[in-house]
Amino acid sequence: MIYHHLFEQLSRQERVTVAVIGAGQYATAVVSQSPFTPRLDVLAVADINLGNAVNAYKSAGFTDDEYVYVATRSEAQAALSAGTRIVTDQCDIIADLDGIDVVCEGTGIPEASARYARDAIANGKHVAMVTKDTDVTVGPELKALAREKGVVYTPVDGDQHGLLIQLVEWAKQIGLTVISAGKATDGEFVYDVENSTVSILTEKKIHAPAVETVTVSEEDRKWLRKVPEGESLTYLRERARILDGLPKPGAYDLCEMTIAANYLGFAPQVDELLHMPLRITEIPVAYALQENGGVFERESTIDLATCFRTEDEAGLGGGVWIVVRADNAYSNHIMTTKGQIANADGTATVIYRPYHLCGVETSTSLLLAGLLGMDTGTDDYRPHFDLVKVAARDIAAGEVFGNDHSPQLTARIVPATSIASGGPAAAHLLTGNVATRDIAAGTVITYDLVSRPAASVLWQLREDQDTRFGVSQNLDTELLQSRA
Known part of the structure; x- marks a missing residue:
């Protein structure tokens, strides 16, 4: 430094x-x-x-x-x-x-x-x-x-999105291509091989129906071995099935990834993020491009990983990671032979920071x-994406919308849109405000479903932002509802 x-x-x-x-x-x-x-x-x-x-x-x-x-x-x-x-x-x-x-x-x-x-x-x-x-x-x-x-x-x-922004900018500054970037969720999935269980290690409260521990069947244990080259998508699906009872990433996790995406100009591949439970050594295997055996369709993709490990393996500690390559053959040789963790063909290497000190x-x-007079973000901070919310259960008219830690709502990352009736509401324009009518579970919360508070600075700043950056109401809300 x-x-x-x-x-x-x-x-x-x-x-x-x-x-x-x-x-x-x-x-x-x-x-x-x-x-x-x-x-x-x-x-x-x-x-x-x-x-x-x-x-x-x-x-x-x-x-x-x-x-x-x-x-x-x-x-x-x-x-x-x-x-x-x-x-x-x-x-x-x-x-x-x-x-x-x-x-x-x-x-x-x-x-x-x-x-x-x-x-x-x-x-x-x-x-x-x-x-x-x-x-x-x-x-x-x-x-x-x-x-x-x-x-x-x-x-x-100290915040993960802030550290991730700087890690990506450092990689770009030394000429590396960033294939994917993200943070580790705060909870880690700890695999007890002897007892065939996986438990979440977290300080956060676990809300039903999620559980702290799941038991892995004998036939499913093979999916918890190291992800083989070229089988990332299969392992992603199978691990998601096996570990489905454990807590999922919170809206606060997707919130940080949305900020990072808007600072960096990166994009998620899917609106809920793939979020694969991975060992550190598996990140460059799974979070590489599909043509190299990974799961991502394009470079500059943002996502989450939950560290999957045994008790005696190193964890990610709520840190941040990037998967990169050097586009010069000799430089890439250095990248993949000097202690960094790479995939089998050397087309992707993980660089990670296994901590954030708040x-x-x-x-x-x-x-x-x-x-x-300098900031630790990037110069070009634009509203490319919004975090939006989906009802996790039925919500009654007059009920107050909770924050990112509430089990009342889940979250997605979607292209940013302006404030307009019927459009998906930016997640935190909901917080502390009330539902205008009954909302069924699975419904994307739109602006007509929330009562706008009087004289709101937050809402006014958002309208000013929409105008400044030319954000329009251009999202296919029918598609959103069909995926809810």
Whole structure:
């Protein structure tokens, strides 16, 4: 890494001051790591639950006399001017505080997040977006607004989509062709060979009808051996059948892949993603092009993998991966003979990062924004795709739509369309809003099925984004319904 050279030679200022909005698990790690991060000061933490804001500072080792509660902008400004950190449950006061360079937005609430980000940008502050619900819905518009204002809007190191974007850009920078790219789901499928079971290893709650463990029949054990060259599609189908009872990827997984696709210009092969359970050594075999024995029809495909392994095998740790090749024969020889894991004919090699450190490593995005005026995404962030939702069960009129962790809805990635009655609704325009009528299980949620909230910043930004990027209502909704 050359960050120290960049910061020493090119920095516009000596230090970066940060305000965190939303002190959940992710943002608390940003705060707790900040005392150990050169050039970085978190001067304000805001959360509608004041206890969360206080606990974030306590986790960083700050004592009660090193921060003060404020309820108004004037109180906040006075405290900051006096050199005192602040905590508050009045999140709206953060956007126009003097002395704050970067707002790190991590509420996880798309409507509030959109307002805080818009206002911070309008007041000349950089925005580091942790709330992926907002980024996937209006991120391109917020990035465009930031560019017009001369500030940075950035994804964050530590989140999988942010790390994947950088891994792909690195590969392209050294001249590699990226065949496919994706992230590992947080849960791993652990194969107990002796007892012939596969169990999911995860911290997330398992919702029925999914189960934690499935038993594998003797005749099915052969499908859990290493995927042979040329049999990827068969093994994909058989493993999907055998492991069907285990939890599937969540909407939050597809959300991150949609953001990455929009930053990179990559595309999914199917709207629900193929999502194959794979050993690390199987990724370059299965996630290569079909002409080379893999499952993908074209290059620049985005997807998910759940790490499939035994207890004593290495895992992917919720990391990210790319499958690449070098288009020069000698370079490809180096790629496939110097320790990288390749398929049999050397047409695909996997490069992976078996971890993501969440808020612990987000400081690089914050520092690059504040010191150099740079983001850690790509320049061309466009709404190529939308995340949309499908009713997983019957939904009653007046019922509130849940977020990406709710078992009420499943998700798909489809070409982006504008807000229009009858069109598939962008997933997070649903969150917290109510169904206008009864909805049968299997129905794609369209704009006429959700009640638009009054004076919504999120919806307005989305309409502005549709106009800016020329997004039209061009999706075949009948096809969507037929696949539901």
